[in-house]
Amino acid sequence: MEISELDKYGICDGISEIILTSGIKNPNAAPIGLIRKDNRIFIRLYKGSTTYENVKQDKNFAANVTCDPLLFVKSTFSNLKNENFKYYSLNSTKIPLLKNSASSVIFICGEIKHTEQAMTAEIIPMDAVANDYRPKAINRGLTAVIEAAVHATRYELTGDNKFLDLIDQCMETTYKCGGQREKDAADILLYEIDEIKKHVSGGKDTE
CATH class of the missing domain: 2.30.110.10 (Electron Transport, Fmn-binding Protein; Chain A)
Structure with missing residues (x-):
């Protein structure tokens, strides 16, 4: 190929x-x-x-x-x-x-x-x-939630709170621009981040 x-x-x-x-x-x-x-x-x-x-x-x-x-x-x-x-x-x-x-x-x-x-x-x-050749327009909510997932893995590795701030910015875009699946994905991501915070020293409060 x-x-x-x-x-x-x-x-x-x-x-x-x-x-x-x-x-x-x-x-x-x-x-x-x-x-x-x-x-x-x-x-x-x-x-x-x-x-x-x-x-x-x-x-x-x-x-x-x-x-x-x-x-x-x-x-x-x-x-x-x-x-x-x-x-x-x-x-x-x-x-x-x-x-x-x-x-x-x-x-x-x-x-x-x-x-x-x-x-x-x-x-x-x-x-x-x-499997699927249907065209799909770019959705900023999708790209933002993927970027937030990347920041979450970096936060888990480093414990650096700057990634939490970046995640917050991405989440704002996702909830503003995303469809229901993007918002559902954001909800899951935020839950996982709260779980990560429990194990990362120096993380922000989860409340």
Whole structure:
């Protein structure tokens, strides 16, 4: 599969926010930024995550394109249920995909570089599945809730209250511009942040 073909599956130049599914035996889903630049594609995965361990072991995964904010938030803080996955056969193995994604692209890892904190892999597209070609306008509520989820993971790692302020700004946009699914995702995100605050030293009061 040529990299130029990825455009029609929603993975374009720059950083595409996708949900990566991995794990042959126990499927896992997690949002990541997939980097496409100069006709090459990369992922960077940090140690300590299930996604890191799965990709390190299996050397393959699927990049799922979706505009569903609930899938982004739920897969950020917990694993999705088995009913959310379907499977794609590749070289006698089965790779998990998201059932409700607009499209899914199956990748294998090429060159992998390891550091103390992470691994970076150049990845090769093998095949793709398109489930939904319906156009959808950009909704600021969606982009804001995804950005808030990213800030939440950084707050969990660092305990820096500046991320809480950024989350508040994102939430204001989501509740102003988002539809019901964006607002439902924001509600879940705020609950998860309150749980994170209980374990982060120096966090703001939850009231």
